[in-house]
Amino acid sequence: MSLFQHLEPYAGDPILGLNEAFQRDPRPDKVNLSIGIYFDEEGRIPVLEAVRRAEARMLDEGGAKPYLPIAGLPAARRAVQGLLFGDGHAAVASGRVVTLQTVGSSGGLKVGADFLHRWLPGSEVWVSDPTWDNHRAMFEGAGIPVHAYPYYDAAGGGLRFDAMLEALSALPPRSIVLLHACCHNPTGVDPSREQWQRLVPVLRERELLPYLDLAYQGYGDGIDEDAYAVRLLADAGLSFFVASSFSKSMSVYGERAGALSVVCSDAAEAALVDGQLQATVRRNYSSPPIHAGGIVAHVLGDPALRALWRSEVDAMRDRIRGMRRALHERVGARLPGHDLGYLLSQRGMFSYTGLSPAQVDRMREQFGVYLVRSGRMCVAGLNAGNVDRTADAMAAVLADEGPGPDGR
Ligand code: LMR
Numbered sequence: 001m002s003l004f005q006h007l008e009p010y011a012g013d014p015i016l017g018l019n020e021a022f023q024r025d026p027r028p029d030k031v032n033l034s035i036g037i038y039f040d041e042e043g044r045i046p047v048l049e050a051v052r053r054a055e056a057r058m059l060d061e062g063g064a065k066p067y068l069p070i071a072g073l074p075a076a077r078r079a080v081q082g083l084l085f086g087d088g089h090a091a092v093a094s095g096r097v098v099t100l101q102t103v104g105s106s107g108g109l110k111v112g113a114d115f116l117h118r119w120l121p122g123s124e125v126w127v128s129d130p131t132w133d134n135h136r137a138m139f140e141g142a143g144i145p146v147h148a149y150p151y152y153d154a155a156g157g158g159l160r161f162d163a164m165l166e167a168l169s170a171l172p173p174r175s176i177v178l179l180h181a182c183c184h185n186p187t188g189v190d191p192s193r194e195q196w197q198r199l200v201p202v203l204r205e206r207e208l209l210p211y212l213d214l215a216y217q218g219y220g221d222g223i224d225e226d227a228y229a230v231r232l233l234a235d236a237g238l239s240f241f242v243a244s245s246f247s248k249s250m251s252v253y254g255e256r257a258g259a260l261s262v263v264c265s266d267a268a269e270a271a272l273v274d275g276q277l278q279a280t281v282r283r284n285y286s287s288p289p290i291h292a293g294g295i296v297a298h299v300l301g302d303p304a305l306r307a308l309w310r311s312e313v314d315a316m317r318d319r320i321r322g323m324r325r326a327l328h329e330r331v332g333a334r335l336p337g338h339d340l341g342y343l344l345s346q347r348g349m350f351s352y353t354g355l356s357p358a359q360v361d362r363m364r365e366q367f368g369v370y371l372v373r374s375g376r377m378c379v380a381g382l383n384a385g386n387v388d389r390t391a392d393a394m395a396a397v398l399a400d401e402g403p404g405p406d407g408r
Contacts, residue, residue: 014133015372022370030368031386036185036349038219038248038316038380046251046316050309054298058291065290070278072101072259073293079300080259083223084214084230084242091234095267098274100260100281101288101296105215105245106134108260112211112241113142115273115280116176123209125176126168128152130374132185135178135213144176152187152352157342159189165202173207181242182226183216183348186376190220190347196229200236210240218249218313219320219380220347239265246296248349249313257292316380320349323382330391331398338398349380359397367393 019035032039040046071077077099081092084099091097102108116123125139128151136146150163168177179199184190191199203210210233220226233240239262246257260277264270281287299305328343343351355363355375363369369390371377382390 014374018370018372025368025370027368029386029389030370031381031390032370033377033379033381033390034370034372036215036248036378036380037253038251038320038349039383041319041383041385043381043383043385045253048251048309048312050299050305050312051250051252051295053308054295054302054305057298058294068101068287068290068293070100070281070287071274072288073290073297075297075301076101076293077259079296080244080261083217083300084227084244084261085234086224086227086231089231089234091263096264096270097234098262098264098270098277100274100277101293102243102258102260102281103285103288104247104256105213105243105258105260106138107256107285107288108243108258109135109213110138110142111277111280111284112243112260112262113139113144114284115277116209116241117143118280119276120174120176120209123174123176125178125211126171127178128164128180128184130186131178131180132213139176139178149177151184152189154354157189157345157352157354159191159195161191161195161198165198168199168202168208169206171206171208174209175206176209176211177203178211178213179229181212181214181217181229182220183350185215185348186350186372186374187352188342188346188348188350189352191229193228196232200232200238203233203238204236210238212240212242214242215245216248216348217244218310219317219349222317223249223310223313234263239263246292250295250299250309251316252292252295255292255295256289257296320380323379323387324351326384326387327379327382327391327394330387331394334391334395335398338395340394343379349378351377351379353377353394355394355397359401362397363393366396369393 015035022032080099085092124145126147126149127135129148139146149167150160153160217226230242242261244259247253262273264273299309324343328340331340353375357373360371360373
């Protein structure tokens with residue numbers, strides 16, 4: 001009996017598949033700028049000291065591993081609210097905010113999508129063009145049709161804000177608008193504060209439902225600064241979703257430490273939302289991981305560990321910025337006609353290089369430098385030991401293309 005011969009072959013994930021290909025590449029001087037992982041100056045995934053100390057305490061406290069509640073560890077959930085909204089925010093104090101610890105922010109995104117499919121039937125989602133590939137897959141997987149709004153300006157390397165605003169202004173009420181709260185993946189291009197402020201009346205007047213993805217808090221301008229959009233929408237009294245992650249900010253990728261928060265119109269509505277989100281989690285994966293919850297609760301719950309963690313996030317952000325400058329300078333020195341100014345203006349882990357799939361393939365095949373085929377570069381994978389090789393590879397593929405119309 002053959003039940004599955006009709007299956008479509010899986011082409012592999014464009015990001016995770018590339019990371020696996022990198023691991024198999026035998027070249028010693030290969031450079032991994034594909035997956036969104038922060039590597040330190042030695043090319044390793046760091047174990048943050050704040051996390052190490054938190055884990056040591058957890059071990060001391062005893063190793064029992066009961067199931068967590070469906071919504072996760074209460075101390076972790078409270079800590080997430082403080083991080084997103086700031087201590088003592090009125091929305092949190094009034095009981096309008098529901099927060100669940102989830103299996104990474106991916107788990108949060110999916111739980112939120114399943115919830116919306118059931119409880120806001122007929123609503124469709126709009127994502128930025130481009131966005132993280134998995135956004136589309138997750139919402140489609142939850143049965144919600146996915147569309148795109150204009151976002152990245154390929155010609156100038158910035159934001160098509162007016163086109164974005166116009167597109168959002170024409171959406172039907174109750175449309176879901178997926179927004180990257182900071183450090184846009186894959187482009188590194190974010191709205192300015194003034195642009196976020198201009199989005200608020202459109203979201204309100206069109207009765208749209210913002211769904212924020214906050215996976216890189218601390219990698220843009222700072223932990224509080226990167227929560228600007230979350231706090232702005234909360235201050236404006238909007239109802240919205242936020243999926244947030246500690247994978248990058250605590251360097252705990254495989255722990256799957258994330259959260260889903262929903263800001264509701266009042267505490268009574270929040271209680272209903274809380275209940276149905278918990279029902280959604282139970283149907284999906286029952287409850288979130290205890291170790292992830294413990295790390296978050298310990299690091300954020302202890303003032304000394306929290307301060308240490310903040311300083312470690314600051315150091316990671318500074319190193320990424322230094323690498324942006326280093327690559328910009330080195331490509332500029334090799335190719336005086338090309339000013340890759342976008343490396344300096346884009347923020348967070350990623351830059352959108354504008355390189356074509358063929359150019360990306362050549363960088364990988366000839367130089368062992370791995371980027372995602374969309375042209376996305378994870379600048380957090382650069383270090384003093386590989387930035388010259390990366391600049392060589394970029395200069396080689398750009399030289400063959402000649403300067404673009406705007407010198408990019
Ligand atoms: C990325 O975009 O590279 C990361 O968010 C990792 C992933 O799961 O794709």
